[in-house]
Amino acid sequence: MSAYVAYINGLVKDVLARTPNVVSFGQNISTGSCLSGLTRGLPEGDGRLTVNTPNIENTQTGIGFGLMVEGVNGIFCLKQQDFLLLGIDHLVNSWNAIRSRNPQASFTVMAIVVDNGFEGPQSCLNNLPDFCSISRIPGYTISGKTDADRVIGRHLVAPGVRLIAVSQRIFRDEIIVPAGPETVVDEENEIVRYGNGDDLSVVAMNFALPQALQAMAGAKERGLEASLFTIAAAMPTRWDAIVDHVGKSGRLILLDDVKSLNRPSDRLLLDVAVRQKQARVHAVRRTADDSWAQPNADHLDINIETVFKEIGL
C-alpha cells in the first residue's frame, strides 16, 4: 500500500490516462511539489492539457464552466479549500445558468482541506457541505482506499459538476483500509459498510475515519461485533442502510469532523431519533467556538471511555 496522497495521485493519473479531452488546471499543479504530489505527473497529449495558472480562483472556477460549455472536461485542483470561497459565484450562478442544458462534459473541483492544524484562522475551512448546499453540487470526501477508488474512479471525470475534498492531515499516512468485509450499501451516496457485526453501528463522516477506527478498536476491546459505515457524499440524500442497522444494533457512535453549522450528520441523528427511538446514540463532533479563529491543533479528539459510557457500554 502507499501513502494517501500518492495513492490518490496514482488513481487520478490512471483516470486521465484512459480519458482524452481533459484540461487539468490550478496553481502549482505542475511546478514545485505539485500540490504535495497530488497532481504530479499528470498525463498529457490526446486532448489532455495541464495548465499551471496564476492566482485567480474566481476566474479559475469560471474557466471550468467555460470548458464545460465547449464540451471539454476540466479538473480544477486547489491547494486549499479555503481558496474556493473566491469561486462561489461560479459554483452557484454559472452552474445555475448551465445546468438546464444538461451538459455532458465534466467539471471537477478537487481541493485540499487544510486540516492538519496550526495553519491559522483563514486556512482551516474543512467545510465541504456548505459549498455543496449553496451550489446544489454534489461533493465527496476521500478518507480511505475504498473512498479513493470509488470517488476518483466514478466521479473525477463524469458528466456534470462535483467537488472532491482530500485531507491534508493524512497526506503522508498510509492510506486507510478498514478491516472486515466491505459492502457498498448506497451507490449514490457512496456509503460503504465494513464488517458485519450487529452489536454496534459506527459512522464516519467527512474525514473522521481515523477516529471511527478508534471506536471500532474500542468495540473490539469490549468484545463487541461492530459495523463501520463511511459516507463519502458530503450531502447524503438518504441513509436507510445505516438507520436500519442502528435498529438492529441499538447503539450508534457517530464521528464527524466537519466544521459546518449546517451538518448533514444533524439530519442523520434526527432520522435515527425519529425512526430508532430506543437507540443509544453518541456523537463526537466539532464544537463551534472562537478556537476556530486562531491557530490550534484542529483535531477532532475522541475519548473512547466516555464514548462507550455514553452508549451504556
Add this chain to the structure above:
Amino acid sequence: MAFDISSVEPVKISGLVPFEAREVLRLRLSQMLINERYKAGDFKIPIHLAMGHEALAVAAANAMTADDRFVLSHRNLHYNLARGARVKDVIAEFLLAPEGLAGGRQGSMNLINPDMGVIYSSSILGNNFGVAAGVALARKAKGEHGVTVVVTGDGAMEEGTFYESILFSQAQHLSVIVIVENNEWSLASRIEERRRPLDIANLAHGVGARYLHLEGNDVDAYKAAFDTLREDVLREPGAVVVEAPLSTLGDWRLKTDDFPDGKFINYHAGPAPTVDLREGPLLRADNADPVHILTERYGEKIIRDMAREILAGLEESIA
C-alpha cells in the same frame, strides 16, 4: 456575411445601404417593438434594452464568424439580435414560452443562442469573464480556430476577474476580445459617483494586452476595425480590450415634488417610457445615436423608408 443569417427576418429593401447599416435599424426597431410590449406589461422578466449600443453590436457580431464565440452580460439583447436572433423568438423567450429562443428557459439576462455562437450570458457582474477564459482555453485544447468575444460594461469591469481573465488569456495565449461598453453608468451611479476614472488602455497594456478605442457609433468604421482586430488576434493570440464609449438611450425625466422640472433618470432596465415606436427609430439627434449617424450619411428619406420597410417585416414576423 461570414456567418449564417438565414434565420434573420427578411428585409426587402434594395441595396441602397450596406448590410450593417440596415442591421443597425433592425436592432433598433426590434428593441422598440419589444419596448412597446414591455410598456404594455407583457413581460414579467427584467429586460435590459440596449438602444444606442447597436452599431457596436452589429459590427462585432458581423466581423466575427461561425468559428467565434460570444460570452455576454445581462445586457445582451443587441448581440443576440445581431447574431441573427429573430425578434419573434426573442419575444417568445421573454414570455418564457417553449418556442422561445432558448426554449423559454433562459429569459433575458441569461439569453443565449449557441447555434449562432452566443454560448453564455450572465446576470452577475463579471461572471462572464472567467467563463470566457474557459471557453477560449477549450478552443485551444481542441485545436480550434476562433475568437472568444466577451462583452462587459464599465461597471462589471470593476470586478477583479476582469483583470484576472485578461492575465490568464495573456498567459495562455488565448484569442480573446474584451468589449467594454462604457456607458458611464452602473445602475444609478455615474462613474464619478463611484470611483476614479480608469485608464483602461494603461490597464490593458500593464498586463501585456492590446487596446483599441472605438468612438462615434459609425457601424462601417467599427466593422472595419473588428475585421482587422479579428485577424490580429488570431495571428497573435492574446487579449485585446476594446473600449467604446456609448450612451444607453431611453432616459427620461421624472417629475416629483422635489423635482418639479423633472429628475434625470438614466435608462438601466425595464421599459423605456418615453421611447415611442410611432415616432420612428431616431432617439437622439447627435452622435450618441447610431441611427443619427446613419441619417447623416444616407439622408433622412432613405433611413425613414428603410425603417418603415424593416418594421413592416418585423411586425409581419410577430403577427
